[in-house]
Amino acid sequence: MPTFDFTTLAIIxxxxxGGVLGVVGYLTLAERKVSAWIQDxxxxxxxxxxxxxxxxxxxxxxxxxxxxxxxxxxxxxxxMAPAVAVITSLMAISVVPFGGTVAPPPxxxxxxxxxxxxxxxxxxxxxxxxxxxDVGILYVFALGSLAVYGVILAGWSANNKYSLLGALRSSAxxxxxxxxxxxxxxxxxxxxGSLNLESIAGWQADRGYWLVLIQPLAFGLFLVSAYAxxxxxxFDLPEAEQExxxxxxxxxxxxxxxxxxxxxxxxxxxxxxxxxxxFFGGWSLFGAEAIFDGTPWLAAVWKAAILIGKMLxxxxxxxxxxxxxxxxxxxxxxxxxxxxxxxxAIANVIAVIVVKQYGWKLGWxxxxxAGLFVLMGIVSVKWRGSVTMPKRAVRKLPPGxxxxxxxxxx
Amino acid sequence: xxxxxxxxTGFQECEExxxxxxxTGFQECEExxxxQSETGFQGFPMPxxxxxxxxxxxxxxxFWDQLYIPAMIDGLxxxxxxxxxxxxxxxxxxxxxxxxPNYRGxxxxxxxxxxxxxxxxxxxxxxxxxAHCIDIVAAPSPPEWTGREKYPETFVIDELRCIYCGMxxxxxxxxxxxxxxxxxxxxxxxxxxxxxxxxLLSVFDTTTNAGTDPIRTKSGRLGPASDMPI
Numbered sequence: 001m002p003t004f005d006f007t008t009l010a011i012i013x014x015x016x017x018g019g020v021l022g023v024v025g026y027l028t029l030a031e032r033k034v035s036a037w038i039q040d041x042x043x044x045x046x047x048x049x050x051x052x053x054x055x056x057x058x059x060x061x062x063x064x065x066x067x068x069x070x071x072x073x074x075x076x077x078x079x080m081a082p083a084v085a086v087i088t089s090l091m092a093i094s095v096v097p098f099g100g101t102v103a104p105p106p107x108x109x110x111x112x113x114x115x116x117x118x119x120x121x122x123x124x125x126x127x128x129x130x131x132x133x134d135v136g137i138l139y140v141f142a143l144g145s146l147a148v149y150g151v152i153l154a155g156w157s158a159n160n161k162y163s164l165l166g167a168l169r170s171s172a173x174x175x176x177x178x179x180x181x182x183x184x185x186x187x188x189x190x191x192x193g194s195l196n197l198e199s200i201a202g203w204q205a206d207r208g209y210w211l212v213l214i215q216p217l218a219f220g221l222f223l224v225s226a227y228a229x230x231x232x233x234x235f236d237l238p239e240a241e242q243e244x245x246x247x248x249x250x251x252x253x254x255x256x257x258x259x260x261x262x263x264x265x266x267x268x269x270x271x272x273x274x275x276x277x278x279f280f281g282g283w284s285l286f287g288a289e290a291i292f293d294g295t296p297w298l299a300a301v302w303k304a305a306i307l308i309g310k311m312l313x314x315x316x317x318x319x320x321x322x323x324x325x326x327x328x329x330x331x332x333x334x335x336x337x338x339x340x341x342x343x344x345a346i347a348n349v350i351a352v353i354v355v356k357q358y359g360w361k362l363g364w365x366x367x368x369x370a371g372l373f374v375l376m377g378i379v380s381v382k383w384r385g386s387v388t389m390p391k392r393a394v395r396k397l398p399p400g401x402x403x404x405x406x407x408x409x410x
Numbered sequence: 411x412x413x414x415x416x417x418x419t420g421f422q423e424c425e426e427x428x429x430x431x432x433x434t435g436f437q438e439c440e441e442x443x444x445x446q447s448e449t450g451f452q453g454f455p456m457p458x459x460x461x462x463x464x465x466x467x468x469x470x471x472x473f474w475d476q477l478y479i480p481a482m483i484d485g486l487x488x489x490x491x492x493x494x495x496x497x498x499x500x501x502x503x504x505x506x507x508x509x510x511p512n513y514r515g516x517x518x519x520x521x522x523x524x525x526x527x528x529x530x531x532x533x534x535x536x537x538x539x540x541a542h543c544i545d546i547v548a549a550p551s552p553p554e555w556t557g558r559e560k561y562p563e564t565f566v567i568d569e570l571r572c573i574y575c576g577m578x579x580x581x582x583x584x585x586x587x588x589x590x591x592x593x594x595x596x597x598x599x600x601x602x603x604x605x606x607x608x609x610l611l612s613v614f615d616t617t618t619n620a621g622t623d624p625i626r627t628k629s630g631r632l633g634p635a636s637d638m639p640i
Contacts, residue, residue, distance in 0.1 A: 038489045320489055
């Protein structure tokens with residue numbers, strides 16, 4: 001463990017929280033801008049130069065809006081839900097590196113070696129709020145599943161059918177997609193031998209290649225599951241505006257709605273960091289990360305810039321995907337998770353185990369991943385979606401029925 | 411025999427059609443000649459001829475479609491293409507919209523060649539108005555106004571009541587009332603939005619000077635009454 005230095009820690013916490021919330025604010029602007037561009041519009045451009053102060057205006061508006069608490073809600077839970085949503089999503093950030101990190105030392109043979117390794121480790125700076133957490137990613141997943149409580153509490157306490165439906169969908173969705181989410185990265189853990197995010201980033205930096213190259217299938221599964229976990233389109237069924245008004249946050253107003261929306265974007269940012277670290281080498285950039293190693297502060301800024309750049313690229317991709325793929329139907333959503341993603345994730349883990357067991361070259365994993373993916377395509381063609389998308393038997397209507405008469409025959 | 415039974419017999423031998431028809435919404439098979447329900451009901455005829463129905467085959471998903479990634483790249487191409495494509499937004503207050511010349515905006519009362527109100531207070535527009543927003547008080551025209559008997563003493567249009575259908579200008583026999591292309595109609599109170607004769611005549615003055623004359627009554631033949639010497 002690095003020394004507990006209150007000042008440094010306070011600076012990191014304040015800086016990271018402020019940074020994340022700032023990114024979240026500007027993600028809302030980016031979302032509106034990108035949506036506008038894709039729809040051949042210009043987007044918000046009135047507040048500040050090119051609309052750059054729009055997030056401030058939005059935030060101010062959220063604070064100034066009237067606080068409406070409907071009579072029919074369960075007050076305690078209604079007030080608790082936004083807090084739960086935001087707290088859990090912000091807590092997950094604490095173990096996520098946001099810049100250059102040093103992997104914690106592995107277990108040592110004796111006390112002297114251990115002390116020496118620890119002293120060496122402490123002398124270096126790691127851009128994490130809570131460094132050397134060995135459960136690392138599991139903590140993030142755990143908090144990710146806790147976040148569903150915010151949604152469920154909101155939906156239940158609102159005493160409103162739309163909200164409840166949204167919350168039910170959300171809980172079913174998040175519980176389903178947690179399985180492929182966790183399973184897909186099992187292969188990464190097996191390869192790296194650690195759950196610690198700093199170690200995973202360090203492993204890739206040491207070898208000079210990224211895990212996405214040897215685990216492309218896992219990356220795909222993780223990406224899909226992460227979108228579903230964060231309720232991003234095409235998996236935004238919990239708040240499908242066209243079907244459920246606003247889903248679980250229908251009854252919220254003012255800053256409570258703002259917090260709900262903020263929690264979602266924090267999820268997106270966290271997912272961006274995690275994807276960058278797990279699959280895209282964290283702060284490594286094919287040797288380019290070492291350019292400024294002479295000056296420590298510049299090196300730290302540079303590495304943080306690399307990692308944050310990767311995170312922002314992920315967020316930008318999410319914004320693009322939002323307007324590219326239409327929303328899935330709920331049964332399709334469940335089918336994808338249980339009949340496609342989970343079997344593929346299990347097969348991927350088995351592939352990693354086989355490669356590790358027989359000591360094959362890691363390049364084989366790329367081939368195996370691609371093979372599994374192609375196999376899945378072949379199986380789908382073979383079965384014609386009869387398993388993943390079973391067709392409902394549609395009864396043909398007899399001719400000449402008067403309008404409005406549904407046929408109730410055999 | 412129950413009435414429902416005949417329907418069921420009509421149902422049993424239905425020719426299998428491939429795919430489904432988008433136009434009809436549900437698959438309907440060709441009517442058997444002998445089909446008739448107990449009540450003699452023949453069934454409603456299709457709203458379109460059978461020959462006009464286009465049968466659409468549901469596309470079968472192939473290997474690349476099942477992999478989903480090519481389709482997604484296709485979609486991304488579209489979205490990214492639009493992202494950098496030409497924008498259609500008009501920056502309204504700075505950039506005025508180009509309205510078609512037959513746009514129906516604020517009314518105006520036309521003047522004749524001598525600057526007098528052209529209206530002859532015939533009440534045709536008020537009668538034609540479906541929103542009852544035109545209020546005219548007619549008075550005998552001054553003796554020096556030759557060729558007409560009446561003129562509007564007051565001519566009031568409630569612009570908030572108006573639905574801008576343009577029936578008043580269609581009804582007007584002398585083309586005295588017209589809808590202009592002015593669209594930014596604002597006011598601070600309901601009273602302000604009730605336009606009287608002077609206001610409507612001033613709309614004529616501004617629009618004729620600005621060159622934003624409406625085209626409907628200017629182009630082509632006018633009504634016979636409008637060409638009469640006044």
